[in-house]
Amino acid sequence: MSLPKLINPKIQKIIAFMLVIGGLLAVWGVVLPSLTRQPAVAARIIELEMKGIDPSAMYYTDLEIAEEISYRVENAVSENPDLLWSLKSN
Amino acid sequence: MSDQAPENNRINEDNKSAQVVETAERQSFFSELKSSEDWWAVWLGILILAGAFLSVYCTLPVDFKDQVVTAEKNDKKVKLTSPLKKWLGKPGIWTGSPMDAFYLSQDRADVLNKELAEASGQDLSKDSAPKKVFKPHNKYQGLIGIFIISILFFGMGVKVQGKSFTQFSIAFVSLFLLAILAYILAGQLVIKHYNLEYALWALLVGLIISNTIGTPKFLKPAILTEFYIKTGLVLLGAGVLFSKLLVLGVPGIFVAWVVTPIVLVSTYIFGQKVLKIESASLNMVISADMSVCGVSAAIATAASCKAKKEELSLAIGLSLGFTVVMMVVLPAVIKAMGLSPILGGAWLGGTIDATGAVAAAGEFLGDQALEVATTIKMIQNILIGVTAFLVAIYWVTFVEKREDNKKPNAMEIWYRFPKFILGFVTASLVFSYLYTALDGGDVIINTMVKQSTKTIRGWFFCLAFVSIGLDTNFRELAKHLKGGKPLILYVCGQSLNLLLTLFMAWLMFENLFKEEIQKIFP
Numbered sequence: 001m002s003l004p005k006l007i008n009p010k011i012q013k014i015i016a017f018m019l020v021i022g023g024l025l026a027v028w029g030v031v032l033p034s035l036t037r038q039p040a041v042a043a044r045i046i047e048l049e050m051k052g053i054d055p056s057a058m059y060y061t062d063l064e065i066a067e068e069i070s071y072r073v074e075n076a077v078s079e080n081p082d083l084l085w086s087l088k089s090n
Numbered sequence: 091m092s093d094q095a096p097e098n099n100r101i102n103e104d105n106k107s108a109q110v111v112e113t114a115e116r117q118s119f120f121s122e123l124k125s126s127e128d129w130w131a132v133w134l135g136i137l138i139l140a141g142a143f144l145s146v147y148c149t150l151p152v153d154f155k156d157q158v159v160t161a162e163k164n165d166k167k168v169k170l171t172s173p174l175k176k177w178l179g180k181p182g183i184w185t186g187s188p189m190d191a192f193y194l195s196q197d198r199a200d201v202l203n204k205e206l207a208e209a210s211g212q213d214l215s216k217d218s219a220p221k222k223v224f225k226p227h228n229k230y231q232g233l234i235g236i237f238i239i240s241i242l243f244f245g246m247g248v249k250v251q252g253k254s255f256t257q258f259s260i261a262f263v264s265l266f267l268l269a270i271l272a273y274i275l276a277g278q279l280v281i282k283h284y285n286l287e288y289a290l291w292a293l294l295v296g297l298i299i300s301n302t303i304g305t306p307k308f309l310k311p312a313i314l315t316e317f318y319i320k321t322g323l324v325l326l327g328a329g330v331l332f333s334k335l336l337v338l339g340v341p342g343i344f345v346a347w348v349v350t351p352i353v354l355v356s357t358y359i360f361g362q363k364v365l366k367i368e369s370a371s372l373n374m375v376i377s378a379d380m381s382v383c384g385v386s387a388a389i390a391t392a393a394s395c396k397a398k399k400e401e402l403s404l405a406i407g408l409s410l411g412f413t414v415v416m417m418v419v420l421p422a423v424i425k426a427m428g429l430s431p432i433l434g435g436a437w438l439g440g441t442i443d444a445t446g447a448v449a450a451a452g453e454f455l456g457d458q459a460l461e462v463a464t465t466i467k468m469i470q471n472i473l474i475g476v477t478a479f480l481v482a483i484y485w486v487t488f489v490e491k492r493e494d495n496k497k498p499n500a501m502e503i504w505y506r507f508p509k510f511i512l513g514f515v516t517a518s519l520v521f522s523y524l525y526t527a528l529d530g531g532d533v534i535i536n537t538m539v540k541q542s543t544k545t546i547r548g549w550f551f552c553l554a555f556v557s558i559g560l561d562t563n564f565r566e567l568a569k570h571l572k573g574g575k576p577l578i579l580y581v582c583g584q585s586l587n588l589l590l591t592l593f594m595a596w597l598m599f600e601n602l603f604k605e606e607i608q609k610i611f612p
């Protein structure tokens with residue numbers, strides 16, 4: 001008799017659920033925190049956080065540094081508004 | 091996303107090349123305005139945007155105009171705080187203990203910063219303080235605020251649509267807790283820094299439940315995927331500011347606004363004619379998220395072309411998977427090819443799907459590349475509004491055919507048109523106008539978006555993705571992967587994107603406008 005037939009389907013589902021939860025706990029509770037302690041990973045995280053870069057940002061308004069950059073670029077362009085609109089200067 | 095028939099139309103999926111629409115009994119226009127989900131998404135979105143704007147505008151300092159003038163003279167920006175900010179929040183970052191995502195004391199933040207600094211190899215004995223990655227926070231008030239806003243607003247929409255508010259509320263509490271869990275998974279430091287956005291974890295949380303123990307029946311009244319997404323998209327409209335579009339003049343337009351539509355249309359045609367992908371909406375969503383800007387474009391396009399939930403999930407999975415690889419590999423390729431930071435930045439900005447990943451990859455090449463990449467991506471982000479609008483029109487006009495195969499007339503197009511797009515486009519136009527027309531409009535709109543609507547929109551999308559997961563079976567998802575066509579479509583489209591963007595960036599940034607660009611990005 002195969003294993004699936006030995007176990008009640010409801011229990012099978014609960015076991016599958018518990019296994020996945022266990023896997024998640026292991027990854028988020030053990031693997032990822034230990035990865036955070038890796039020198040290269042920790043250094044990269046600090047570098048990005050200090051610059052206001054959130055790599056998981058979905059849109060530019062979610063990105064802290066985008067506002068700063070946009071402001072600086074808009075200011076630079078406003079000093080010479082035609083600069084990027086014609087090839088005359090070439 | 092179409093998980094059920096739209097109010098007026100039923101999509102017949104037996105026809106594989108085109109979606110056939112049968113005309114069902116239609117509501118009157120006024121009845122639609124009052125009770126359709128599309129219009130309610132617009133009303134709720136407008137209500138939230140108006141509230142968020144007025145909360146900032148009505149509390150401006152008396153001397154705000156003078157402050158703006160003085161700040162401009164000193165090349166600085168006025169800083170405002172939205173009164174709503176403290177009532178809107180999401181779980182923060184954490185590493186060892188997920189409870190840190192909710193509350194972090196100054197002492198605990200100091201300990202975590204020190205641990206991270208030591209792990210990075212920083213020598214703290216040399217009188218250098220650890221960098222403040224972790225900042226003290228208390229997210230409870232913000233979570234309560236978001237919960238109240240969400241349950242009241244969507245509950246109101248549900249009630250007006252003739253459903254039970256009580257059943258919705260009971261289900262919503264659990265759904266909200268699952269969304270919190272998704273945010274906690276996304277807030278882990280390593281996860282966050284590899285562009286694994288909350289959308290992915292929200293999907294995962296839902297999928298785990300639906301594919302193991304099964305989605306409990308009591309949760310169903312709160313699984314309102316389309317309602318959450320459409321309302322979130324109306325809120326996103328406030329960030330689609332057209333003044334940003336022209337910031338880099340001709341070079342910016344050519345890299346972000348000429349190449350992108352060419353790639354989108356070519357990829358879609360390739361998917362239809364060469365790969366013969368069975369679902370046109372899946373083809374469109376993948377083409378858009380790959381060519382425009384990842385998850386946000388996928389959400390907007392999927393809603394515009396009424397894609398199925400699993401099609402959106404698949405497109406997002408593909409996009410995030412490739413983005414993680416590209417944000418690591420592409421900067422290395424740029425270095426190996428010896429491209430200049432400006433050209434490299436423009437290439438990154440035009441090709442990597444996700445906005446945050448573009449900045450992270452740009453930073454790897456230095457500040458100049460970071461600035462160019464982020465600016466190009468920002469310009470490309472604005473394309474979401476136009477893409478969503480045009481895809482919606484194209485879909486109702488050419489893809490959804492009538493049973494008699496006749497072309498729909500103007501009235502028919504109006505009936506089928508996803509009305510929330512009007513809210514999205516209106517929000518974009520109104521806030522683009524206010525951004526430039528008001529004194530200090532940029533400060534006001536940025537404050538409003540960054541401190542309130544951005545957070546609310548994130549929650550609505552998160553609720554939507556948990557709902558999608560709860561409503562999706564792995565078998566349905568696997569069906570779309572048959573023959574690996576979506577993967578081939580993505581790879582071919584992205585290859586074209588890489589080539590065309592590199593050529594256009596080289597032409598504009600290295601040849602035609604080289605000196606001018608160097609003045610902007612010294």
